[in-house]
């Protein structure tokens with residue numbers, strides 16, 4: 001498959017990082033991270049538009065697209081300390097989910113087999129079946145756990161008469177054996193879907209789902225710590241799937257199936273940071289950003305920062321120097337201390 005160029009926006013890379021071509025292995029040899037666009041909304045059940053998500057996530061930033069972003073908090077530059085490349089979008093026709101998903105799976109598997117972390121920009125959540133399977137094909141079925149941020153469980157069986165859609169990828173991942181149900185952690189669920197029969201199926205799989213009421217009652221931090229313990233038990237890697245609708249619609253209005261009462265943007269960013277600092281992340285997707293329903297780029301900007309927070313934290317984890325969140329901004333920068341002139 002040749003590099004798929006401009007269709008759902010200009011063919012620019014994530015914040016100006018270098019390009020690569022998945023048909024040319026030399027172009028991504030030695031990469032730490034490869035960004036892959038999945039401009040697909042053929043799995044959407046309600047408001048569409050996520051085919052425009054990848055370009056919005058790549059571009060929505062007020063700073064120059066210069067391939068450099070030093071993090072104030074983490075003291076790393078995720079785009080410079082890591083070798084981050086952008087493979088562009090995978091060709092995914094929204095009218096044909098049964099060819100679109102295998103195309104993405106093949107692209108992601110190629111990245112994972114090269115030893116890089118695929119970071120997939122969606123697209124609706126149906127793409128998670130393809131991208132998490134691609135990673136599991138490379139690292140071993142049942143060897144990768146899932147940390148899934150979402151308002152919805154996405155464990156539906158048949159919807160609209162189909163096995164494939166954005167409400168079903170997590171069920172398909174477990175049924176296929178790519179991922180283990182008992183190493184499947186869901187964070188941020190709320191509202192009125194799925195129905196009890198689906199919840200029964202989830203319980204049979206021994207999935208662990210943190211509904212918002214539990215998160216509010218116990219605290220997000222405690223829930224994450226518990227989830228991390230499960231995720232790292234007998235699994236070498238963790239896949240992080242972020243459905244932007246895990247955030248409250250006030251923090252992420254540009255999405256297809258908004259559900260009130262979610263996480264704040266700050267809570268999501270802090271969670272992504274902790275996951276990428278503390279766990280061996282082997283794949284990431286950020287999905288369900290629908291620019292036509294966005295307002296003032298609120299949702300696209302948040303998704304851009306979710307990716308950046310992940311990269312900054314992965315870079316920090318690789319330094320081997322523990323991050324101290326209590327440290328003041330300038331505490332480890334002695335060069336900023338004013339010098340007395342002689």
Ligand SMILES: [Mn+2]
Pocket residue numbers: 125150151152154166243288
């Ligand atoms: Mn979802």
